[in-house]
Amino acid sequence: MRRIPVLMAASLAATLASATLARAADAPWFPYPAEQVVPPFAADGKAEPISYVPLEKASKHWKICVSFPHMKDAYWLGVDYGVVEEAKRLGVELVVVEAGGYTELAKQISQIEDCVANGAQAVTIGAISADGLASVVGELKKKNVPVVDLVNGINSPDVAAKSLVSFYTMGYQTG
Template sequence: MKITLSLFSGLALCALASSTAGAKDWYPYPVQVWDPPFNMNSPRKDMDYEPLAKASRPWEICVSFPHMKDAYWLGVDYGVTEEAKDLGVKMQVVEAGGYTELSKQISQIEDCVAAGAQAVIIGAISYDGLNNLVSEIRAKNIPVIDVINGISSPKLSAKSLVSFGEMGAKTGEYLARLHPAGSAPVKVAWFPGPAGAGWVEAGNTGFTNAIKGSAIELVETKYGDTGKEAQSKLVEDTLEAHPDLAYIVGTAVTAEAAIPILRSRGLTDKIKVASYYFTPGVDRGLHRGQIVAAPTDSTVIQARIAVDQAVRILEGKPYQKHVGPALYVVTPENLSDFDPSSTLAPNGFTPVFRVD
């Protein structure tokens, strides 16, 4: 039986307050486990995740990110590097510079493996584009962990991620409840992120399916890189084409970019903003009443779990093959119950690329 995420909302909120207060006590953490793994439609069970206390030796782990251009990936960097320190392993972090840089991500990972990486954790630029590389690495008996974004290869060792389809659906369901069928139609522009990325395609499907049958009219879907400049241009272009919008909905970068644009045009009270994932900018926007909703996928926890999975595999210890934190939507109404340490890097954190 599939367990619906809404059942976990209260659990997750309570657990966040008690289990993420400090860097050393983020666990036990409420998660879901997919069984059979690697299929987001598989039945799920809930469990409390606990990492190993220490690794048996200082394994060398390579971590690859699409970029470090926004605070979302800064949170992932914080999670993997802090868990590497906690477990006592070494880590090299590389970032490709953007979602157009698939070939660079592949070459960076190849260089990492050639330099002696004993496990590889990948935040993928492309859902399908890394499959040959995964096969090559696995042929060398090196574990490969899929974190955050999603990779379609069946040869992966483990996944630490949530369903971005459900992230998109969570935001869509929130809006659909506000604007049910029969109420006044509202026009929405949707900015799912860079075309071709697995998380984006999943998020798009989840969001569009969730708003079907509601009073929401999707007037524009615009794909683009999750850099602030790229998203700002998409928002500007959309406002020119659709001056009667009710909502701008999309990536966290879209939401962050939209706030000052709407303010400069005097549209803050007319057009609302929602995101389908969580960053410090989204957190600030919620606190200031500039953003109406955003689901959290507990980014820092996903990153920590991926490192623990890698070490468990290297040491031949039991591990969960496909796991992700339970999702819930953060709104201004429940914001006081949300502990951001599960999702955001601390204030002042700068990227860490090497742990020894």
């Protein structure tokens, strides 16, 4: 199924690209050193280094909804920038929504449902709540709408792909 690799590539690329906001517009951000967990999604999996290279272009036109918790700080603004720029590079149609804060779980769920009702073929979620989105993720899987877990983590076996960060590593490197 080509849908998952494209979605995973777009989400991972967007996250990674957001870390390079200051780069020149024409300078490629890839290949990018990253880690993959083997086996995928395993809590006790082993992290292995990889050199991530994204797709050149999407295999077809995709409409993807990206849901963020908020746009109140430089971190999420940077992730938004990366997602938007990578979608342009891949030729993907993007709808970006933000719930307004970590207290707005009901709004995030409603926005995700509205995106899918309006034709989103996949959803990438920067989760407000790791457990609070499990039911909507399950409903989307029943509709064959894959969900990519972006940055914060979602506790659901129905997530199709993950593009997460190690908050420990990020804090350690920051000092």
